[in-house]
Amino acid sequence: MAVIDLANPTRFLTLVDRVLPWLAGVTALVFAYGLYRVLGAPDDYQQGATVKIMFLHVPAAWLGMMGWSVMTVAALGTLVWRHPLADVAGKSAAPIGAAFTFICLVTGALWGRPTWGTYWVWDARLTSVLVLFLLYLGMLALYWAAEDPNRGARAAAILALVGAVNIPIIKFSVEWWNTLHQPASIMRAGGAAIDASILTPLLIMALAFTLLFFTLHFAAMRNEILRRRVRTMRMMQARGA
C-alpha cells in the first residue's frame, strides 16, 4: 500500500483499527519503563526532588508545540489540496494539543513555586505558552461553533497558519528576551547540558508522551471520520435518499 493510499478515509480506518491496539500497548510499556527510570533518577544538586516534575513538564511542552505543528501541516493540506482527511487530522489534534499545553502550564506553575518562589511570572516563555493555550481554546471554539465542517475547516486552517508564528517565539523566547525561565538545556548547540542519569529517563518519558499523542490522535481521527459519516447519513435520511 502506497502512503498516498492512506489519505483515503476508509483505508485509513482499516489501518487505524489494525495499528491502534499495538500502538496503545507499546505506549503503555514505554510509559511503565519511563516511570521506573524516573523513580531511579537522582535528585538535582540544586532543585532536589522537584526535578521529577521535569519528566512531565518538558515532554508536555514539546507535545503542546507539536500538536500545533501537526495542525499547521494539516492546514496546508486543507487549504492547498482541500483533502478532507487533512481537516480531520487538524481538528483531532486540537483537543490533544490543548490538553498537553494545559499539563505544561500546570506542572510549570507547580515546579516554579518551590524553585523560583512563585507560581507565575509574565516572562516571555510562560506568556507565549499561555498564548498557545488560548489559541488552542480559540481553535476548539471555532470547530465546535461551525455547523458545516467544510466551512469551519477553512477558518480553522487559517487560524492554524497564523498561530504557527507563536511556535518559534516559544522556542526562542528564552534567547530573545531576558526571562526567569531557564534557557534551552537539551536541544542546544554543544549538546545537552543535563547529566545522562537525568537525561535518559527524560528522553524515555518524551518518547512515551509522543507515542501517547499519536495513539490518541489516531483514535480521535477515527472518531471524527465516523462523526462525518453519521452527519452524511443523517442528511441523506433527511432528504429521503
Add this chain to the structure above:
Amino acid sequence: MSLGPHADFIVASYAVTALVVAVLIAWIATDFSAQKRVLADLEQRGVTRRSKRGDGDAP
C-alpha cells in the same frame, strides 16, 4: 524514596497529569462508542452512504 520538603508539588504534578490524560482517554473512548452506536442504528434503519453502495471510498 524521599520526595523532600516539596513532595506536595511533585505529587500534585503527577496527579494532574494522570487526571488530564485519563479524561482525554475516557472522552475519546466514549466518543468512539457513541459514533459506532449511532452508525449501527442508522444502518439498521436502512440508511447507507452512497460510497458504500459504490466504491466504498468516501469519508
